[in-house]
Amino acid sequence: MGDQDNARNGVVITFFSTASAVGKTLIACNMASEIARNATVCLVDLDLQFGDVANYLQLQDEYTIADVERDMNVQGDSCEVAPFLTLYEHGQVAFYCLTSPKDVAEAYNIKTKTVQQIIRQLQSMFDYIIIDTTSMFSELNLAMLDMSTIVNFLGIVDFIPTIKNMKIGTDTLKRLGYDTQKIRLVLNRSDSKTNIGMDDVERVLGQPFYHILPNDFRAASQSIQDGVPLVLSNGSTRLAASLRELVDLYTDGRMGSRHQEHQDAAASHSLLGRLFGR
Ligand SMILES: Nc1ncnc2c1ncn2[C@@H]1O[C@H](COP(=O)(O)OP(=O)(O)O)[C@@H](O)[C@H]1O
Ligand SMILES: [Mg+2]
Known part of the structure; x- marks a missing residue:
């Protein structure tokens, strides 16, 4: 973790979907691990009721985001998030996590304003903040989409309702005026058995998938069982x-010290960036 440095403005990468169990948490944990090879990273679990980050990484988390909420209520703006983070380490790779409440009831007490304050503070401390969310257009999730540099809108093409909900999701994001360049459609489990053609799905959604991840149930399950990202x-x-x-x-x-250039780089070199002429 770096020292507090107000000049730093960490890149925020959020995982969102309109269906559950599409791989948000698994991919968020892997992305945090891979980026952490060369940059400082904090993974934030905003699946406040049923968060899985602590399970997937087998963390012994002494504190959770619920403790930050309590501390913020006492300390106000001078509350520091750092003492409430849990370190994940594997070999040479290490990153910090802010885990979700251990008690479902505590989730109700977490205010969107608190989470916004937390993310801003983490942006001043880390190069990258990876946010795991839930499949809901909630006030909290919309606030996080607003704060994000990049949103991975994750989907799987398994059966019609999932695609319908992805379509509703992409249309809603467009209607809400989200910058289409920051929303990246990512298809997970692409080669799982299905009769639905990818071209048809892209046509329905009105945009191509930015990235496509293969299906590997065995490797995915093993990594969760071991508590070590793939x-x-x-x-x-x-x-x-x-x-x-x-x-x-x-x-x-080009990770590490060049992260500040990331936002422009991601926009201009991405498939979506090219499609949208940037
Ligand atoms: N590419 C993949 N191939 C096979 N299984 C996957 C893949 N991605 C995720 N899974 C599995 O799907 C399940 C749901 O993943 P998870 O990350 O918990 O989804 P979400 O956070 O969106 O609810 C897990 O059992 C995980 O192992
Ligand atoms: Mg999850």
Whole structure:
């Protein structure tokens, strides 16, 4: 973790979807791990009721975001988030996590304003902030989409309702005026058995997938069981390679000290960026 430095303005990468169990948490954990090889990272679990980050990484988290909320209510703006973070370490890779409340009831007490303040503070401390969310157009999630540099709108093409909900999601984001360049459609589990053609889905959604991740149930389950993200433990699988490619697209293959250039780089070098003429 770097020292507090107001000049720093960490890149915020959010995972969002309109269906559950599409791989947000798994991919967020992998992205945090891969980026952490070369930059400072904080992974924030905003699935406040049913967060999985602590499980997927087998964290012994002493504090959660609920403790930050309590402290902020006492300290106000002088509340520091750092003492409430949990370190994840595997080999040479390390990053910080802000985990979700342990008690479902505590989730109700977390105010959107608090979370906005937390993210701003983390932006001054870390190069990258990775946010895991839930499948809902809630006030909190919309606030996080607003604060994001990049939104991974994740989907799987398994059956018609999922696609319908993705369509509703993309249309809603457009209607709400979100910058289409920051919303990246990412398809997960692409080669799972289905009769639905990818071209048809892209036509329905009105835009192409920015990145496509393969299906690998065994590697995904094993990584959750071991508490070690695929890119760290099972790096030779196609899924790990594809996860690394996604990180490269967002970091433009030039991580670390050049993260400040990231926003422009991501916009101008991305597929969406090219399609939209930037
Ligand atoms: N590319 C993939 N291939 C196979 N299984 C996957 C893949 N991505 C995720 N999964 C599995 O899908 C399930 C849901 O993933 P998760 O990350 O918890 O979804 P979400 O956070 O969107 O609810 C997990 O059991 C995970 O192992
Ligand atoms: Mg999840």
